[in-house]
Amino acid sequence: MREQPTEPTEPTGSTGSTEQVTPTGAGPVSHAIFRVARLHRALAGRLLRETGLHTGQELILMALWDHGPQRQVDLVAAVETDAPTMARSIARLEKSGLVRRSASPDDRRAVIVEATEASLALRAKVVDAWAELERLTTTGLDPARQAEILANLGLLESVLTEAGH
């Protein structure tokens, strides 16, 4: 039978200043990703609250602000989510008056999404919130460490993308 892997209780010494208890002592990297992601998401949500947006909506608006009107499928690719989530998010943003939808002249299946003028009032706040998020995320980390973290996250991303082929 599958025995419990009691091996990775103490992977390495390294700069072990943050020893976290991992359930079943398994998957230290996975658990760490879980925890960081949840904390980061919570922090982002809190910073965005004063803009009235929810986590994820700001990514859609930023894509529209930066690259202009797009089809929903382009937005899906830009924020890396799925079509159903995008459809509902767009519907909510439309109901809030932040985006506008129109039929594509080229493709009758496609819907062109566009940021409204009203949304521009939020742009500064959103950019500010993201800058603050980044600042809080990297507080106390020297540039070398930040570069290292960024490289490692990029590495994880490519590995995970490969794994999820």
Place this chain on the structure above:
Amino acid sequence: MREQPTEPTEPTGSTGSTEQVTPTGAGPVSHAIFRVARLHRALAGRLLRETGLHTGQELILMALWDHGPQRQVDLVAAVETDAPTMARSIARLEKSGLVRRSASPDDRRAVIVEATEASLALRAKVVDAWAELERLTTTGLDPARQAEILANLGLLESVLTEAGH
């Protein structure tokens, strides 16, 4: 303490142009965390699908398997979520017959949650899924790199915890 290593390029007023203002590029680390988290979560969800569990439920079961019957508040601390989410997850697990709830003899407010015998049938699969998740997450990364990643994630976690006090 207000070091801003990477000054985000302010979009100014060039609305509609195709200037390279990387979507959500204002926060490279934040954006990277977002992407890695989403990929990792998706991969975890896919691996857990064959166990019939949903992302997050396995953490609760793992805590119960490892540390025995606990109060819900202990589980909340163990998996680092909040009380409402835990209450609902426990209710769903109870309806699935994977956990059992009973009143605490010491504290009439508290609910003692306990894994059922039926849940033990899932344990091997869950442990296996987590091992596979960790394997896929760290494929091609040498131990030194893994330790570095782990240290950096721990660093991010402490920073984010500090920021979100």
Place this chain on the structure above:
DNA sequence: ACGCTTTAGTTGTTCGGCTAAGTATCCGAC
């Protein structure tokens, strides 16, 4: 005893993430 605060859980609501299923349209092969 009496209040007040804290703690443990629950319920309601809104959101994103994901799957499954369905519709409408486009496009290439025949």
Place this chain on the structure above:
DNA sequence: GTCGGATACTTAGCCGAACAACTAAAGCGT
């Protein structure tokens, strides 16, 4: 042309995440 597959989008349902508001019980000070 017509057909089949691919594409764009929608809808419904389940789940966790987060906030607010509530009940109940415990702890504490007076």
